[in-house]
Amino acid sequence: MPNTTIDVIFARRSVRAYTDRRPDDETVDLLARTALAAPSGSNSQPVNVIVVRNSALIREAEQAVIAYFEKQGETAVLDRIKSRNNKVFYDAPVSFFLAVKNKSAADVGIAAENIAIAAASLGLGSVILGLPGVIFNDPDTAAHWKSRLGFPDGYEFGLAVAAGYAADTGKAHSIDLKKISYIF
Ligand SMILES: Cc1cc2nc3c(=O)[nH]c(=O)nc-3n(C[C@H](O)[C@H](O)[C@H](O)COP(=O)(O)O)c2cc1C
Known part of the structure; x- marks a missing residue:
């Protein structure tokens, strides 16, 4: 039986390269609302969504992430980032930060x-x-970046x-599929 939701769930994959085309405002807002x-849990709705479309800000955050791992001497993570063209956000035109x-x-x-x-269902990666x-x-x-992104008081990066x-x-x-087991 064809089922669009199931097809989208199986078709979704992590995308680490993006075109320059910018999703329109309506699409971005729809994704934030999803x-x-x-x-x-308990309908606590603990997540706030901060939508960043400022590529200069994202590049700055990316450099700060790399600087953190350099400071910590975490070569394995740095090698992984290097293998991904030194990208953390992959030049994506929009990033949704979930503060929690x-x-x-x-x-x-x-x-x-x-x-x-939802992004996959709309043809986005x-x-x-x-x-x-x-x-x-x-x-x-932490204080600097929470303030730059306007995290509400008491919220952490999720x-x-x-x-x-x-x-x-x-x-x-x-x-x-061996990770599925059944008990009857
Ligand atoms: C909680 C979580 C954190 C992740 N963090 C990163 C990340 O920082 N960088 C990255 O490139 N991918 C990240 N991923 C993506 C995973 O690497 C990816 O989901 C996994 O390799 C499976 O590939 P798929 O999403 O294409 O099915 C993350 C995924 C999850 C669920």
Whole structure:
């Protein structure tokens, strides 16, 4: 039975290269709203969405993330970033930052996936990003970056989702069906 939602879930993959085409305002706003439509524990709705379309600001954040890993001497992460052309946000034209209160990791993840699935359904690529979190958690830079992005008081970085039109569709990750078990 054809089912668009199921097709989109299986077709979504992380996109790490984007064209210059900018998604229109209506599309970006719709994606932001899908995060708020996500379910949350006790309907606590702990996620705020900060939509960044300023590429200079994103480049600055990207440099700050790299500087953090250089400061920590985390060569494995730096090598991974280097293998991705020194990109953390992959030049995506829009990034959704999910600020969260009460460390509600599950709620953030669900909100991020809503954006990713909705983006795929509209023909956009996206990638969920945890790495930028370091600049919001490092005591040396956290206050600066929370203020630059306008995090409300008491909110922490949860995840970011970069999105735009895919220049490289990537490959679907393999699925291990042995990870499904049944109890009757
Ligand atoms: C919580 C979370 C954090 C992630 N952080 C990053 C990240 O910082 N950078 C990145 O390139 N991909 C990141 N990803 C994407 C994963 O690498 C990707 O989902 C995984 O390799 C599977 O590939 P797929 O999304 O194409 O199925 C993250 C994904 C999740 C769910």
